Amino acid sequence: MKKIILLSLIFFALLAGSCKKALDVNSTRVVNEENFWNTIEDARAGIMGVYGLTRAALADNNGHWIYGDVRMGSFASPIRQDLKAVIKNDLTAQYPVVDALSNWRRFYAIVNAANIFLERIHEVRDNDARYIQNNMDVDVAQVRFLRAFAYFYMVRIWGDVPFITSSRDGSFENMPKSDGRAILEFVQSEMAAAAEVLPYNYSVGDIQQPGQYYNESSSRWNGALVRKISAYSMLAHVAAWQGKYADVSVYTKFVMDNYTRGSIGYSDTQFLTQRNGLFYDKRNSQILGFGFIWGHQDATFTGNIESLTLAEPVVNKALPDIYLTKDSIIGIFKETNDARFNIDTTGVPHSDRYITNYQGKYPIFSKIKVMQDGSSDPTFRIFSSTIVVTRLEDITLLRAEALAVLGEREGAIAALNIIRQLRYNVDNVGKATEGNTYQAYNEAKSGALIDAIFRERQKELMGEGQRWYDQVRYQRIKQSDPKFVALLNNGGIYWPIAQSVLAQNPKLTQNSYWK
Template sequence: MKICNKTLFAGLLIISLQCACTKELNIDSTKAVGDKNFWTSYRDTRAALMGTYGLLRAALSDNGCFWMYGELRNGDFVSVQRPDLDAIIQGKLNAAYPLFNALTNWRRFYAVINASNIFLERVGDVKKNDPKYSDQNMRVDIGQIRFLRAFAYFYLVTVWGDVPFVRQSHDGSFENRPREDKEKILAFVESEMLAAAADLPYNYSADDPQQLGDYYNEPGSRWVSVLARKLSVYGVLAHVAAWRGDYRSAVTYSKFVLDNYNKSGMYFEPDTYWISAANGMFQGHKTNQLFGLNFEFDNQDATFEGHIEDFTLAEPFVRKALPDIFVPRDSILSVFSAPSDLRFSLDTLTGKPNYTDRWFSNFNSDIPIFCKIKVIQKGGTDPSFRLYSSCLIYTRLEEIDLLYAESLAVTGNTDGAIDALNNIRRIRNVNSFKAGGNEDLIDAIFQERRKEMMGEAHRWFDLVRYNKIKRNNSAFMKLISEGGIYWPVSADILRQNPLIKQNPYWK
């Protein structure tokens, strides 16, 4: 996110000082010193808003959990020599590794929720005290906060299923709470996101009727893909609906993105080099990052850990002999079987890769390097300093198009689903899907998602949705029915609150 360090630090400091959370969430509760001096100026709302984005970014990047939850389990990557990562890949989520202590604890997501609750409770004070804080500014701020809180709950539900439901900060006074039904929470998530989308602009500081003038006195270039926009929310809403199995709503939400993406200056990216370039799609803040969280190098947001590059890169990209994880050659050839695929393919005459800098490098070695995302420092090529600043992208336009295809196929609109699928196949130079051919449409859509979104933390969640649709894998259906698709809950949380029960599958 392009947020100046001073503002982000101030936001995180104020929010952490005020972070009053339940015992079962395992977050220290501290009453803010000088709380009465905060929430008096529009500068305070800006700091708190940016701080909440920062907390969400920290929650998703901690220990690389975004990829631990979404990419590794039952996925295409294998571990080179790390048994903890291999345990995740194999679905042994109750293994006794230090990494699992962090991955099974949901406290960092509740920090986002509590910061959001505090914002919603106190933003009215700023409106009363600061005449420069307009009704429109407050409405847009509230829309973003409602979305961030809803997103945190959505992510919690996809990882743990039933979770505690907290909608007020309660000023630090809490009783232990049990987990609540995931469907109740998802209904809240969808309702909140729809309300947020109604109040958010297509772009900021762009004279959108819903946000006139310069947002917080900054030009539009400052906010491009830094903040949640209207289409960001609809993109995530499509995922919420698909996860609930409500594919008719998923069609509606994803279609809204596809019908309006030009209003946000987005476009389908035909150049796989640009997607995978060190200064391309994943570097900085680009308009085609439909919803993502940035690590701006110029703002000193780059980190040594918490990025996929920390697990996937090795020589010659960085000074590291072997990556932690890789995709075996046989898997690459099986997934990328089209002879002209612009993401990865082999020359039919020489048998050598057509591209050595897109999705994979060092293909002919025993351990190919997944190099689709490789933002070192500010998109440079110096291998000596492993400092990463790649954007954590939750969704982009190509991903939404394939989710739209999935939703159309499930709801019976075969022709529309084929058109959406072939839109991506065409720009990746893969032969079009033909109705009545040997390919199954659902299989083809999910295979295209597998290729296009590899390394972007969708694979596990795609597998869950795929198996709920197909229902032809008895072992996976048993995993779904017994709650094995969710992660176990941290032992620390279980010790703190006897009302929290372990997911039955992991008892």
């Protein structure tokens, strides 16, 4: 399997390289395309390649977390000037990491690989009787979703971007930017179409995917592939970014009504934060995740949140690249009996699941800490955590957000309290203590409902690449921070486009805020 993924990554990376003008990559071919789209093995390699390119795009230069958690977030950096620039929103600062993250090339590699797959996969169906129609339908649905996901990711980062839905045999003319709003309509349509075809799980006799998927048992695919619940969950995020909260309500209700059909569940606090817990390996409850699987020899020293956040005494590294200051920690974790982190009146922590070394100079954010195989040599800095894009707790709080905006207060509080019941007034394994009333939402103590929901999202999803996008949505709703509202109004929420991309394509213009 590892060989298939490696070959497909090489193949599609080289095909992406042919799109010189659109993607800013030099044209290179070493694989004979005419001999590729013939067998079911080619189909499997092709789809795994699109997954691999998606994971690579998120992990490159730790982009998923720098975009989502570091930019104008709660983290500080002790020594890295490039990360300090991102924290301050100085995104034209001359640092290699900032420049690399301004370049959309790796996301267009996903788009191009997906376009080629969608154009050529019928050839496998024509040439190999083993590749049945249902197999192709499910494969196409996954690839359509992944292409839409790549566009959603780009629109959130850059706003308007070039819109390409054809490989055109690897020879593209320079393309101008298209309206990001129109692209999101395409994204929503594609994800919805994919959701109709995708199964709840693979290789379990689902009516939409009968039999064994690529002759593998369900244990091979659990949590590794896009499923129906994955698609509806991301549809909720797309709709929330568009401000379509009625749609968010519909999509999140589908997830809440059907998540058990996908073998998905909530995570108690201990499982969420232990080394071999939710973020280890591939699990159905990740809903949508891209794994660095230890058993597949995928562990790495970078491209994981741990490479930014962990240091002594958790791993053998002197200083973290980013950390939470004590003022930030106290400001975020204000409520008592929070199983994620809380301190008593004397300043002594009662939980270290999220924060280790609180009394030290640099408190260590240790919520996600998957070293090696999740158990052996827990201080050695090779990481195998999954990039979890969304999970059930996220969707539950997104539903609370939508219902609050729509004025459905009772439903919003009920959704918020599902999470609070998991995290407050709990015993030492993060479960509600028998006979103990959990700490339900109380406006007198927790403030306005929408504020409480976003604070809960900040705590629950910390380190999962969500915070920046949450701040954007919150300020669109509340308009309470004049500086942030100015960013919204002037296009400052988007990243600048890399100068190398602008130089390659004269039809592009720099995003207005960064001119």
